[in-house]
Amino acid sequence: MSWTANxxxxxxxSSAFDADWTSLLTPNRAALRDNALVLELAFDSARNVGTGAQVSSHDKHTEQYGELTAVVKSGATHTGVACVLALQSQETRDEISFEWVGKDPACVQTNYSAKGAADFTTMVPAxxxxTxxxxxxxxxxxxxxxxxxxVDGRPVRTLRRADTWDATSRTHKYPDSAAGVELSIWDDPSTAGSAVTDWAGGPVSYAEGATYSMLVRSVTFTSYS
Incomplete structure (x- = not known):
């Protein structure tokens, strides 16, 4: 089934939002304002960590195969800040995504993983x-x-299922499970030298109450089912 969140x-x-999305983090830092869905990352003094926002359509809209289109302005304006637009299966952890990191705000990364096997080597930047x-x-x-x-109608990457064949496991490492749409902004809590830190370029600065905002004007999924 095709659907759109304008x-x-x-x-x-709020009633339309609740019909399409579930907020996955507490406190909820996702809100409708300024003609957009705004997902924020800010410092939580009670926890002494940065807390972001993550919303998912998984409980409301889950499809296998189709086209996802979203109009987004990244909030990854500082090293360590990451924003993600993804098709993700909560059951198998298959994922197809666009990802933005503050380490390189003039770049968007494309990525995928199959059955939860996160692999930073599969990312290809545009x-x-x-952003x-x-x-x-x-x-x-x-x-x-x-x-x-x-991106803006221009193909930046194509992945063929045939090219994901893994001879060791004798399977195609290709996302093929029904998925929902996820939107998120988060920071890197890892220690220096970790794969995530090397990727995102952390740590994040929360000096003077800094807040980082990812803005989404619309999301559309056109199902091929």
Missing amino acids: FDNPDYG SGID TVDFHTYAIRWTPEEITWR
Whole structure:
């Protein structure tokens, strides 16, 4: 089934949000304002850590194969801040994503994983995009045979299922499970030298009450089922 969340439509209110999304983190730092869904990362003095936001359509909309389109402005304006737009299966941890990190705000990364096997080596960057300054349209076309990532209508990467064959496990490491849409902003809590820290470029500065905001104007999923 195809569906759309137009956050920039004044008629899209809290009841519409609750029909499409579930907030996965406490406190909930996702809110509708300024004609967008705003996901925030800020310092939580009670916990002495940064806390972000994550929302998922998984409980409301889950599809296998189709096209995801979202209009997004990244909030990854400082090293260590990460923003993610993903198709993810909560059952198998299959994932297809766009990811932004403050280490390189002029770049969006494309990534995928199969059955929860996170692999930082599968990321492919698309550079030359002011991801934190302007809104851009990000799209993922997902079929049983290939995945294509596009930015503002321009293909930036194509992954063919045939190219994911793993001779050791004798399986294709290709995302093929029904998935929901996830949007998130978070910081890197890891220690120096970890794979996540090397990727995101942490730590994050929360000096003078700094808050980082990811803005999403709309999300559309067109099902091929």
